[in-house]
Amino acid sequence: MSKVTIKELNLFYGKFQALHNINLPILKNEITAFIGPSGCGKSTLIKSLNRMNDLVEGCTISGEVKMDDENIYAKECNINLLRKRVGMVFQQPNPFPMSIYDNIAYGPRTHGIKNKQIVDELVEKSLRKAAIWEEVKDDLKKNALSLSGGQQQRICIARALAVDPEVLLMDEPTSALDPISTAKIEELVIGLKKDYTLVIVTHNMQQASRISDKTAFFLNGKIIEYDETRKIFTNPKKQETEDYISGRFG
Amino acid sequence: MKIKKLDSFMQGVFLISALISVMAIILIGIFVFGGGIPFIAEYGLSNFLLGEKWTPSNTPAAFGILPMIIGSVTVTLGAIVIGVPVGVLTAVFMAEFCPTKLYKVLKPAVNLMAAIPSIVYGFFALQLIVPFMRRLFGGTGMNMLTVILLLGIMILPTIIGMSESAIRAVPKSYYSGSLALGASHERSIMKVSLPAAKSGVLSSVILGIGRAIGETMAVVLVAGNQPRIPDSLTQGVRTLTTNIVLEMSYATGQHREALIATAVVLFGFILVINGIFLLIKRKEAIR
Numbered sequence: 001m002s003k004v005t006i007k008e009l010n011l012f013y014g015k016f017q018a019l020h021n022i023n024l025p026i027l028k029n030e031i032t033a034f035i036g037p038s039g040c041g042k043s044t045l046i047k048s049l050n051r052m053n054d055l056v057e058g059c060t061i062s063g064e065v066k067m068d069d070e071n072i073y074a075k076e077c078n079i080n081l082l083r084k085r086v087g088m089v090f091q092q093p094n095p096f097p098m099s100i101y102d103n104i105a106y107g108p109r110t111h112g113i114k115n116k117q118i119v120d121e122l123v124e125k126s127l128r129k130a131a132i133w134e135e136v137k138d139d140l141k142k143n144a145l146s147l148s149g150g151q152q153q154r155i156c157i158a159r160a161l162a163v164d165p166e167v168l169l170m171d172e173p174t175s176a177l178d179p180i181s182t183a184k185i186e187e188l189v190i191g192l193k194k195d196y197t198l199v200i201v202t203h204n205m206q207q208a209s210r211i212s213d214k215t216a217f218f219l220n221g222k223i224i225e226y227d228e229t230r231k232i233f234t235n236p237k238k239q240e241t242e243d244y245i246s247g248r249f250g
Numbered sequence: 251m252k253i254k255k256l257d258s259f260m261q262g263v264f265l266i267s268a269l270i271s272v273m274a275i276i277l278i279g280i281f282v283f284g285g286g287i288p289f290i291a292e293y294g295l296s297n298f299l300l301g302e303k304w305t306p307s308n309t310p311a312a313f314g315i316l317p318m319i320i321g322s323v324t325v326t327l328g329a330i331v332i333g334v335p336v337g338v339l340t341a342v343f344m345a346e347f348c349p350t351k352l353y354k355v356l357k358p359a360v361n362l363m364a365a366i367p368s369i370v371y372g373f374f375a376l377q378l379i380v381p382f383m384r385r386l387f388g389g390t391g392m393n394m395l396t397v398i399l400l401l402g403i404m405i406l407p408t409i410i411g412m413s414e415s416a417i418r419a420v421p422k423s424y425y426s427g428s429l430a431l432g433a434s435h436e437r438s439i440m441k442v443s444l445p446a447a448k449s450g451v452l453s454s455v456i457l458g459i460g461r462a463i464g465e466t467m468a469v470v471l472v473a474g475n476q477p478r479i480p481d482s483l484t485q486g487v488r489t490l491t492t493n494i495v496l497e498m499s500y501a502t503g504q505h506r507e508a509l510i511a512t513a514v515v516l517f518g519f520i521l522v523i524n525g526i527f528l529l530i531k532r533k534e535a536i537r
């Protein structure tokens with residue numbers, strides 16, 4: 001079942017067209033990976049799924065992005081509610097300069113949850129889901145910035161999960177991390193599949209093949225090929241895809 | 251070889267320039283403390299600091315500066331109560347909400363506020379705030395509230411300027427992280443960006459305190475300048491700075507020394523304020 005459906009999406013930064021006629025389903029409870037060389041539009045597309053592109057001046061969009069059956073670019077769409085439903089984890093871990101607890105509690109509080117007991121429970125639940133509870137449970141008052149990069153990224157994942165999203169977008173979530181932290185996050189991401197729909201941008205071919213179910217290969221703002229990850233990596237249909245995954249360019 | 255010579259010559263120039271300011275602060279210290287401490291020793295520290303009477307022309311003369319200490323502290327606190335919320339909110343507005351066109355007017359205006367000589371502020375207060383206070387509370391209109399309003403305005407450029415740059419220095423990634431959780435623009439700024447800038451904002455407040463407690467020329471015009479402990483905000487007040495400026499021109503002997511000792515107390519306040527400022531900066535650097 002398709003959770004998010006992208007239809008005939010064109011995106012311009014001023015006069016420059018960054019995305020060309022994108023059509024893509026994002027299937028429910030699966031991990032969809034975006035791969036492709038630098039500058040091909042992966043981040044641009046992932047940001048158009050939670051409308052973070054609205055922040056970019058001069059960015060215009062045509063086409064549709066449907067979540068369930070609702071066009072998120074429709075006038076009546078509530079952007080804050082959309083971003084609650086579509087969480088995002090950034091390339092650089094960006095915990096707020098406050099305590100671990102307050103980082104996780106920020107989202108729920110934003111959406112009106114004031115009851116301390118409920119917030120407490122949410123904080124624990126989210127930290128557990130992000131596989132970092134054991135490491136920080138005795139130190140929730142500690143400033144999140146004092147954690148290691150890998151821990152910070154898991155805090156950011158926990159923070160995103162705390163608002164109970166349906167979709168989780170991750171733009172190169174492990175590119176700033178060491179191999180051990182990366183492995184932890186990969187394992188964690190696979191575990192999240194049963195509750196969430198995930199989209200991940202990665203430059204790491206092994207990572208895409210290890211964790212994703214579907215893969216979309218991008219080149220110059222177009223989707224060249226989209227298929228089951230296994231097929232993309234063992235038997236791509238397009239020459240460009242094969243060249244890219246075998247490391248011949250990009 | 252030649253370049254090397256030029257290098258060490260320039261180094262000497264830099265060193266001398268640096269030494270000049272160090273020398274200046276040392277000389278000021280020697281002069282102020284050297285002039286004031288002997289008086290304090292003779293008159294007694296507690297008689298001086300806690301004495302409620304300042305009657306230099308009586309025999310025997312009394313040199314208690316408690317009224318002025320209370321005056322200075324009260325008007326400074328009052329100025330902070332008015333200036334900090336207005337200044338910080340203005341800074342938030344300028345950094346995050348202000349349309350570019352308005353910013354192009356607002357920013358130079360705030361900079362200009364910082365450049366206006368304080369006597370001009372005093373004159374403004376004399377023409378505007380004093381009559382207003384007279385209508386409101388009767389009397390001369392020269393009272394603590396007048397001074398508080400005036401100082402509250404005068405510290406605005408310090409607070410706005412420093413707070414604005416502190417807010418601008420907060421990484422954008424905090425802001426986008428908050429938006430991505432579904433928080434509004436306003437909430438993201440007030441709950442994430444502004445708290446992230448708190449040490450810069452606090453520094454601006456401390457510098458504002460320093461500015462308010464040291465202000466003289468504007469205050470002397472509108473404060474009333476009675477050397478007694480005021481018991482309400484609508485009474486006139488004399489501050490440490492104005493005490494000195496009012497009487498220095500004719501004071502001689504012990505009276506003159508008492509005024510220099512007043513400067514010692516003022517100097518002490520400034521040292522404490524700057525010490526706190528440094529502490530905040532150091533804590534910031536460690537984090």
Ligand SMILES: Nc1ncnc2c1ncn2[C@@H]1O[C@H](COP(=O)(O)OP(=O)(O)OP(=O)(O)O)[C@@H](O)[C@H]1O
Pocket residue numbers: 013016018036037038039040041042043044045056
């Ligand atoms: N804010 C912007 N304004 C103008 N052009 C932009 C902006 N952001 C991205 N672009 C352009 O859009 C194109 C796609 O950028 P995007 O960041 O989506 O690439 P990417 O696939 O994520 O690359 P990378 O792998 O390096 O992260 C690039 O040519 C880029 O220069």
Ligand SMILES: [Mg+2]
Pocket residue numbers: 042043044171
């Ligand atoms: Mg990118």
